[in-house]
Amino acid sequence: MTGAAPRPIAITGGRVICPASGIDRVATLFLDGRKVAGIGDAEPPSHAEVIDASGLVVAPGIVDAGVFRAHAAAAQAGGITRVVLMPDQSPPLDEPALVAYADRLGKPGLWVHPLAAATRGLEGRELAEIGLAKEAGAVGVATGRAAIPDARVMQRLLAYARAFALVVVSHAEDAGLTTGAVATEGETATRLGLAAAPAFAEALAIARDCRLAEATGAALHIRQVTTAEGLAALRAAQARGVDVTAGVTPAHLFLNDLSVSGFRSFARLSPPLRSEADRLATIAGVADGSIAILSSGHDPQSQDDKRQPFAEARAGMAGAETLLALGLGLVRDGVIDLPRLVAMLTVNPARRFGLIAGTLQLAAPADVVVFDDAAPWRIEGRAFQGPGNTPFDGLPTAGRVRMTIKGGEVVWRV
Amino acid sequence: MVRPPSLSAGSHPALADGAHPFPHAHLLGIAALKPWEIAFLLDEAEQWVELNRAGAAKHDGRLAGLTQINAFFENSTRTLLSFEIAGKRLGADVVNLGVSGSSVKKGETLLDTATTLNAMRPDVIVIRHGASGAVQLISEKVDCPVLNAGDGRHEHPTQALLDALTIRRRKGRIAGLKVAICGDILHSRVARSNFLLLAGQGAEVRAVAPPTLLPADVEALGVTAFTDMDAGLDGADVVMMLRLQTERMEGAYVPSTREYFRFFGLTEARLAKAASDVLVMHPGPMNRGVEIDGAVADDIARSAVTEQVEMGVAVRMACLDVLTRTRRGLDGWAEAGKARWV
Numbered sequence: 001m002t003g004a005a006p007r008p009i010a011i012t013g014g015r016v017i018c019p020a021s022g023i024d025r026v027a028t029l030f031l032d033g034r035k036v037a038g039i040g041d042a043e044p045p046s047h048a049e050v051i052d053a054s055g056l057v058v059a060p061g062i063v064d065a066g067v068f069r070a071h072a073a074a075a076q077a078g079g080i081t082r083v084v085l086m087p088d089q090s091p092p093l094d095e096p097a098l099v100a101y102a103d104r105l106g107k108p109g110l111w112v113h114p115l116a117a118a119t120r121g122l123e124g125r126e127l128a129e130i131g132l133a134k135e136a137g138a139v140g141v142a143t144g145r146a147a148i149p150d151a152r153v154m155q156r157l158l159a160y161a162r163a164f165a166l167v168v169v170s171h172a173e174d175a176g177l178t179t180g181a182v183a184t185e186g187e188t189a190t191r192l193g194l195a196a197a198p199a200f201a202e203a204l205a206i207a208r209d210c211r212l213a214e215a216t217g218a219a220l221h222i223r224q225v226t227t228a229e230g231l232a233a234l235r236a237a238q239a240r241g242v243d244v245t246a247g248v249t250p251a252h253l254f255l256n257d258l259s260v261s262g263f264r265s266f267a268r269l270s271p272p273l274r275s276e277a278d279r280l281a282t283i284a285g286v287a288d289g290s291i292a293i294l295s296s297g298h299d300p301q302s303q304d305d306k307r308q309p310f311a312e313a314r315a316g317m318a319g320a321e322t323l324l325a326l327g328l329g330l331v332r333d334g335v336i337d338l339p340r341l342v343a344m345l346t347v348n349p350a351r352r353f354g355l356i357a358g359t360l361q362l363a364a365p366a367d368v369v370v371f372d373d374a375a376p377w378r379i380e381g382r383a384f385q386g387p388g389n390t391p392f393d394g395l396p397t398a399g400r401v402r403m404t405i406k407g408g409e410v411v412w413r414v
Numbered sequence: 415m416v417r418p419p420s421l422s423a424g425s426h427p428a429l430a431d432g433a434h435p436f437p438h439a440h441l442l443g444i445a446a447l448k449p450w451e452i453a454f455l456l457d458e459a460e461q462w463v464e465l466n467r468a469g470a471a472k473h474d475g476r477l478a479g480l481t482q483i484n485a486f487f488e489n490s491t492r493t494l495l496s497f498e499i500a501g502k503r504l505g506a507d508v509v510n511l512g513v514s515g516s517s518v519k520k521g522e523t524l525l526d527t528a529t530t531l532n533a534m535r536p537d538v539i540v541i542r543h544g545a546s547g548a549v550q551l552i553s554e555k556v557d558c559p560v561l562n563a564g565d566g567r568h569e570h571p572t573q574a575l576l577d578a579l580t581i582r583r584r585k586g587r588i589a590g591l592k593v594a595i596c597g598d599i600l601h602s603r604v605a606r607s608n609f610l611l612l613a614g615q616g617a618e619v620r621a622v623a624p625p626t627l628l629p630a631d632v633e634a635l636g637v638t639a640f641t642d643m644d645a646g647l648d649g650a651d652v653v654m655m656l657r658l659q660t661e662r663m664e665g666a667y668v669p670s671t672r673e674y675f676r677f678f679g680l681t682e683a684r685l686a687k688a689a690s691d692v693l694v695m696h697p698g699p700m701n702r703g704v705e706i707d708g709a710v711a712d713d714i715a716r717s718a719v720t721e722q723v724e725m726g727v728a729v730r731m732a733c734l735d736v737l738t739r740t741r742r743g744l745d746g747w748a749e750a751g752k753a754r755w756v
Contacts, residue, residue, distance in 0.1 A: 185630035191445065193546040193568030193606055196630065263547030307525055309545030311566070 005033035006408040010044030014053030014370060018060060019343035020359035029058050031366040034408045038362055053370050056402055059342045061367030063358045064320065065247060065349035066169065066223045068299035071320065072110040074386025076412040078296070078320040079369035079401040083110065084353055087117035088144045094120050094128040096136040103137035109411045113355060115142040115169055118157050124148040127160060134164050139353040140221070142169035145270060147205050149175035154209060158218035167219040167352060170209050172230060173271050177201035182311045184272045188257045194310060199274055203229035210237035210244050220244045221352055225291055226252040226274050228281035235290050245352055247293035249319060250326035251391060252282055259391055265306050265313035267391040287335045293352065294344040296323040300387035318387045326392070328373055328399035338373065366408035375400040425457050426450035436736050437750045440553045440560040443569035444610040452611060455732050456579050462728035466503070477506035480537035480738060485511040486563070487543040492698060492723065493563050497540045500730035524548060525555055532556040538738055559737035559751060567601050572733060573697055574607035576726040578615065580718050581652055584693050589616030592689070594646050596622040597656030597678065597705050600629050604697045605656060609635040622646030624678060626667045643678050650688040654695040655680050655706050671704045681707045693718050
């Protein structure tokens with residue numbers, strides 16, 4: 001980072017929420033250069049830029065754990081100041097040099113924390129150089145868009161990663177059951193004639209990976225848990241004391257497999273959308289804390305890749321710009337309170353990946369989001385700062401990011 | 415036109431009550447059709463059965479000057495031929511685009527191909543494609559009616575219509591009949607379209623297959639599932655056999671054609687479980703000795719296989735006629751073809 005330190009900022013009148021330090025009250029947040037200088041009720045110093053946040057929420061910048069593309073403009077518009085980047089890049093992040101490059105990709109406006117590829121070429125066979133990747137800046141290793149088919153390889157990966165204190169991020173779909181599948185087995189897939197895999201393919205993968213994590217003592221993060229059976233397997237492992245955490249994206253909390261009716265390829269996701277019963281179970285998993293990390297899964301695709309027959313369209317959606325608003329839906333629905341939501345978006349992912357971020361404690365990086373938790377708007381992909389393929393297109397929602405501050409610099413303001 | 419007396423006012427009460435018989439721009443699947451719209455298409459097809467049997471001059475010029483493109487992105491012999499003959503008998507200028515002649519092989523996207531076809535200003539496009547939903551996708555990009563000739567494992571509506579016409583003519587009705595559809599249901603668009611059509615017309619429909627070839631929640635389509643062939647055939651008025659692709663052995667769906675024929679092949683002995691006047695059907699092409707015994711297929715008293723092919727031309731003539739009525743400016747059809755399929 002070069003250049004002069006930014007001018008001090010005082011954000012006044014907002015509801016400051018910092019779950020890491022247990023703060024939730026109306027106060028002034030002081031930023032001094034690139035660090036948090038304190039939270040209190042004192043008058044702002046005369047040389048500070050004063051930002052009136054009356055009626056707004058002031059929280060740590062969002063740490064978006066597990067994105068496939070690091071779009072600075074899209075992230076900043078979504079209140080995201082750091083992303084944990086999946087290794088599914090072109091080429092995959094299976095070389096220390098590639099990891100080091102990704103680590104510097106978005107600075108200064110968006111910090112990118114890469115996950116290294118767990119296996120060479122993400123092919124699920126040979127271990128990648130994950131120790132060297134850690135030295136190059138990797139904050140964890142990931143299996144990529146798919147699970148590692150061979151349990152022996154997964155076991156060795158977990159054992160090896162543990163020695164380097166790297167969390168392993170896994171994709172929870174049994175490889176054999178999901179080969180060729182583009183939907184979840186059920187009435188919708190049958191009516192549309194889509195190749196489908198049973199929902200329990202997720203539970204098989206979670207049960208296996210949790211048992212292997214238990215056997216090896218490794219830290220495991222299941223990026224997306226989306227089914228009732230998968231949650232049961234997750235809770236059982238957590239109850240046994242396995243070091244396993246889980247995440248989810250808004251899509252699986254607010255959409256079910258009916259969204260693919262009419263062959264809507266914008267709703268083609270990985271894992272595929274589930275039944276309504278599984279959707280409700282996933283919300284319950286958020287409510288009881290089994291799922292502690294909410295992320296966007298930002299994985300936008302080009303129009304050419306999406307405007308295809310459903311099975312030939314690429315899976316993935318643009319999620320960064322709707323993450324906060326959709327997450328606030330959980331608060332409005334009474335599933336969790338606002339500080340819990342902020343924790344799921346900030347300190348929980350930061351702690352899991354060992355980042356000094358996601359907090360407004362003294363001397364923490366000056367990464368801040370200021371948002372209106374009630375402002376209504378309509379999601380329109382065309383109006384996005386980044387790519388606009390979203391299955392939520394046209395949905396009325398509420399909650400807008402008013403300002404994003406990264407390292408003391410205002411990078412987004414409306 | 416000549417119709418059986420019972421059909422003279424239309425064979426569904428809703429038609430007599432003034433329901434529009436076909437308010438659709440395209441024919442993409444049976445799922446979008448109301449029961450009376452299906453009855454209407456079958457009623458319309460009757461006149462073309464008569465014409466096709468009338469003698470040497472099988473021609474009606476109502477589609478004269480209209481261009482029909484048959485775009486088949488997946489290999490087909492009989493369906494392509496059937497659509498070509500149907501269009502020509504109605505006087506359309508018919509051109510065929512086969513997979514080998516298409517620029518799809520040169521890497522062009524499906525939507526670019528659709529846009530190119532559209533620029534030729536066709537009046538109706540008939541499409542077959544290997545991916546479920548592909549025909550709908552194309553229909554959203556072109557300005558003329560689109561007729562689905564089979565998309566992936568999703569739907570094959572004209573096949574279901576010709577099967578229904580065959581059954582209706584042989585049995586005099588569809589409602590109340592026990593229809594067993596047997597074989598590779600998982601991968602079959604013919605089965606899906608037939609389930610929806612026949613169940614919607616009041617038949618008791620059975621899906622008979624090894625468990626590995628039955629889709630999940632198939633009952634939601636209004637059918638009863640059987641994994642025992644004899645139980646599935648018990649008392650059946652119609653038995654419809656589906657083709658088993660021999661490559662299914664590779665996916666561990668069934669062990670061998672020999673074992674498949676032993677437990678799921680339609681033999682004389684097994685057919686004895688069905689009603690004495692059972693009608694045997696097959697969409698073709700048949701795998702003799704795999705899903706159907708040759709003697710059963712050739713039994714002219716019970717097998718309707720060749721009649722299905724004949725009804726196919728009549729049904730496709732009816733569909734081409736009805737779908738082009740809006741652009742031909744027929745009275746009462748000005749708005750019908752502007753409705754969007756949902």
